[in-house]
Amino acid sequence: MLRHSLRFKHVKFLLGYTTIRNQAQCAGKGVVASAVQQNNLPVISFQKPGPHVLDDELRLIPSQEIDNPLVVDSSFEGVTPLFSPSFNLASLVNKSELLQLMVKLGVSIHQWERKTDVHSWVMALDFKKDVQPIIQFLVDQGVASDSLGLFFTKNPYILKSSIEDLEIRINYLHSKKFSSEMISRILSRNPHWLLFSPERIDNRLGFVQQTFHLTGDELRAVATKESRLITSSLQGIKLMNFGFKEEMGFEAHQIKELLLAKPKLWLMNKSMLVDRFDYLHNTMKMDYESVLRFPAVLTCRGFRIKQRHEFLCHLNRAQYDPKLPRYVSPLQIISDSDTYFAVHIARSSIQDFNDFCKTM
């Protein structure tokens, strides 16, 4: 709106035009319509203030006649950017069908702006040509339509990829004997997987297989269970192995057991994991076999285990040997709410547990 009226006024000034234009005369030619548009968007069908409005009533200065952008052949539509500069995508949402569809799917446009540079290219996408085939492709591969929103929030770059590339990557997985259910689970849980070329994925799968001496089935099981492991940093996996072997003292076959049972451990923070294991092994006197039998114990936050263990010690109920009576299993320590734990496992009350926590 501002641009149009500025230009109009500018032209008026140049041409010495002084009569106050009737609002109705300049209306409907794109001036009023654009006055209502919020951001001059996406005015592909440019509505120029009709040249006839000026022709009959004005005498143009000859040198300016050629430069006057309004006095040109009617077939020339004028040049304007598709979208004027905008502070955020929110101002474009009401005009853009693509963004409206994304919101309907459940994509968080806000997250796009915060974390990625999507705004620089997303408006140039054509829904029918670019986006719809990809949505169709993903749904065909087994990604649930409710989770498409989360998918695109986490990985908007897939909207830029070509269908051929995606198909090659899926074919690669099929060739490595991944079943359709496996593939749909991998894609649902790890939206970034499809950004990796088959060579990269092949490298990573090979690395994991060689490091842990996995068979084909085991590798497929690990990749399906925690596909983020394959797309995470390989250096991280090496570091974590070092942690397990040297710092925690697990043996190679035990590490493999842990990987097959809970591959998520390799995505965690190594120093925190080592501290937790240190507490479990040295303070709670939990041996390697117990940790291997209940690997979930390593994923529980340290302070929770400490609180519950100390409370049991306080009540003289910290008995972790399965052969003796009143045995408390590691799973019981980490699961359930504090209330359940306090009443059923510690045989006390939640009030006592809370008071005890305040003395820690």
Add this chain to the structure above:
Amino acid sequence: MCLYKPTQISWKQMRNTLAFNISRDINELEQDAPRKYVKIESLTDGTNVDLPAPASYSVTTIPNLADHELVRGPAILADDLRLQPGNLLGFRTAGVVVVGLNKGNRSLHNLNLSRPTSAYHIKSQFGLATDSHWDDGKVWEKTTFIHISRDKLDRMLASIQASNQKKMFEYCGVDPQSQTAYELASKGLLRPAVNGPPLIYGIKCVHFNPPDFTLEIHCVNENEQYMAALIHDLGLSLKTTAVCQQIRCIRYGCFTVDDALLRKHWSLEYLPDHMSHCHTKLRSLPDIGPQLATYDRLQSSQNPPTKS
């Protein structure tokens, strides 16, 4: 609000957890529907410029998607909340922390001006000296402690308390034996200024089971290093050595451990009731008035007169 700070957590982490929890809970509450967006569209074909006047417009009101939660983002961010600590505990100190939220920071400021005392329980052990004065530091020496009796410990603590009280008067610039000192003391406990040195008002042993023992300290302007060093010096003066195992703040002003909220309760479910309880407690405090002597009142009257 009064929170129970767990050990091994800095104020920054605590503040972030609290702010995140509150903003997450507020964002999960029911939100207003998106505002309306009035769309006025020309119904005429824009290319036909020979029509003299606009034929008709359609006016529709649709929900403004720019206001949709997915587009504009969360209603409240963690940074929108202003949280200030009343007393800053050290990294390894657990215990009561009084926190002010937004407007509550004003009452917190006033509370701080009245220089409330804090009470600590320090669990320590004889026989060890480390570099950090804590039991998990690098061990410098080990000593015997058989010769320490409850009696000796109590006498040492009493002398510490007495010397601190004498220091109190000295900081105010009066002779402890004088009439002025008596008058000042009778009006209420003397307090140093905000940035003054740590002062101990009371220290006693509440649990004695060598090598372990627990001290209760009532003090002002303290910090974690001071207390750890105090334990170390105490051990040295008893011809042995001592280290801290646990420092726990059990009281700050009128807020005790019973009022404090555990970490699992730092959410919108428990906070409003808790905050009104704290508010009631603050209101019920007696109004101390400006007669309370401050550290440099006699020296330079920089600090404003205290009031609760």
